Amino acid sequence: MSEALFEPAAFRTALREWLDANDLTPPPGDDSLDAHQQQHLRVLKALYDADWMRYGWPESAGGLGGPDILRAIVGEEVVGRGLDHPGPYSMLDVLTPTMIDYARPELAAEMVPRLLSGQESWCQGFSEPGAGSDLASLTTCAEQRGDQWVVNGQKVWTSFAQYATRCILLTRTGGPDTPNHEAITAFFVDLDSPGVTVRPLRTMHDVDEFCEVYFDDVAVPGDRMLGNVGDGWQLAMDLLPYERSTCFWQRIAYLYARFDTLINEVKGLGTASDSDLGEAYLALHTLRCRSRATQHRLAGGQKLGADTSIDKVLLAGAEQRLFDTVRDLLPGHIELTDDFWRTDYLYSRAASIYGGTAEVQRNIIARRLLDLGKE
Numbered sequence: 600m601s602e603a604l605f606e607p608a609a610f611r612t613a614l615r616e617w618l619d620a621n622d623l624t625p626p627p628g629d630d631s632l633d634a635h636q637q638q639h640l641r642v643l644k645a646l647y648d649a650d651w652m653r654y655g656w657p658e659s660a661g662g663l664g665g666p667d668i669l670r671a672i673v674g675e676e677v678v679g680r681g682l683d684h685p686g687p688y689s690m691l692d693v694l695t696p697t698m699i700d701y702a703r704p705e706l707a708a709e710m711v712p713r714l715l716s717g718q719e720s721w722c723q724g725f726s727e728p729g730a731g732s733d734l735a736s737l738t739t740c741a742e743q744r745g746d747q748w749v750v751n752g753q754k755v756w757t758s759f760a761q762y763a764t765r766c767i768l769l770t771r772t773g774g775p776d777t778p779n780h781e782a783i784t785a786f787f788v789d790l791d792s793p794g795v796t797v798r799p800l801r802t803m804h805d806v807d808e809f810c811e812v813y814f815d816d817v818a819v820p821g822d823r824m825l826g827n828v829g830d831g832w833q834l835a836m837d838l839l840p841y842e843r844s845t846c847f848w849q850r851i852a853y854l855y856a857r858f859d860t861l862i863n864e865v866k867g868l869g870t871a872s873d874s875d876l877g878e879a880y881l882a883l884h885t886l887r888c889r890s891r892a893t894q895h896r897l898a899g900g901q902k903l904g905a906d907t908s909i910d911k912v913l914l915a916g917a918e919q920r921l922f923d924t925v926r927d928l929l930p931g932h933i934e935l936t937d938d939f940w941r942t943d944y945l946y947s948r949a950a951s952i953y954g955g956t957a958e959v960q961r962n963i964i965a966r967r968l969l970d971l972g973k974e
């Protein structure tokens with residue numbers, strides 16, 4: 600370990616040199632989700648073996664310490680160069696802080712290195728068919744039997760569950776008299792446990808990116824509880840700010856790379872007006888400035904909260920603006936071809952849904968940040 604690398608600019612330079620010298624370019628010809636997942640694990644393994652994935656994570660969980668900003672730099676460089684896709688990579692930024700904060704220290708020390716080194720993937724089991732925006736109404740239940748908890752219920756829209764070894768799962772443990780927000784408990788569940796069924800769901804961009812996950816009398820050891828009984832709502836409130844902000848830093852690098860590709864494609868076509876591209880760039884740049892400030896607040900030790908709903912609204916707006924611009928400037932590409940622009944355009948529609956819908960984020964901004972009351 601080199602403490603000299605704790606300085607962000609030196610870290611970025613050294614990482615860039617390493618990436619230039621160690622070719623992790625994805626093999627050409629296969630753009631399937633299976634291929635993306637294989638590449639994701641390959642890149643993580645190489646980066647972990649060379650220590651890059653360990654910077655910015657605490658030593659208690661297999662990291663090398665240093666400021667949180669270092670891990671943002673790794674994500675930005677890796678995804679911005681097209682070595683990994685932003686979707687699978689973002690799971691690290693969302694799930695790892697929660698494991699570190701809520702798992703028993705021995706469990707975090709055992710499991711976090713497996714995720715960061717690409718030995719395994721995890722998923723986030725929050726949403727249910729009847730509980731998305733209104734997450735507190737979830738019904739998947741866990742009942743204590745001796746040293747174990749027995750889980751029954753169904754989750755849905757669980758991203759990458761078909762590749763996941765384990766799941767951070769929200770369950771209801773309280774009875775009818777327990778207030779909703781004290782009735783939820785989180786577990787770290789092995790997805791190869793008897794009684795778990797994972798069924799991939801096809802998205803409109805034609806990829807099985809998320810899944811239904813069924814739990815049928817699934818026994819979970821008591822020491823896999825994250826926090827204590829009734830801490831699940833607080834865990835969700837602590838996890839969602841990561842899902843609405845820091846995990847976008849590397850996604851933004853991906854969007855900037857796409858913006859550059861767009862500029863190259865429209866050069867010479869004569870279809871571009873400066874204002875089309877300017878609007879897309881302005882939206883991207885605004886998002887990046889906001890996201891940078893959030894990264895620095897996190898690195899400065901501040902706890903992220905409701906203010907990350909602003910990052911989430913800006914992300915959805917910028918991503919959709921960018922691919923609307925592609926639709927306008929490259930006529931027919933999105934409607935008539937199967938190329939990556941079509942995939943990106945369709946997936947950009949999900950940006951105002953995942954991690955909490957745009958309407959719900961605006962409600963949070965109005966009520967909790969602007970104190971505008973309920974209506």
Ligand SMILES: Cc1cc2nc3c(=O)[nH]c(=O)nc-3n(C[C@H](O)[C@H](O)[C@H](O)COP(=O)(O)OP(=O)(O)OC[C@H]3O[C@@H](n4cnc5c(N)ncnc54)[C@H](O)[C@@H]3O)c2cc1C
Binds near residue numbers: 732952953956962
């Ligand atoms: C690509 C993708 C990946 C996802 N990955 C995961 C994952 O890994 N794990 C996971 O747990 N979940 C995941 N989700 C689920 C996601 O969190 C939910 O889709 C989201 O929270 C919305 O819930 P819902 O789909 O049940 O819609 P609903 O909550 O039923 O909302 C339907 C509509 O009603 C609106 N609405 C609802 N309540 C209000 C309100 N109070 N005020 C105003 N409007 C309202 C919403 O904005 C929306 O337009 C993913 C979703 C997508 C699209």
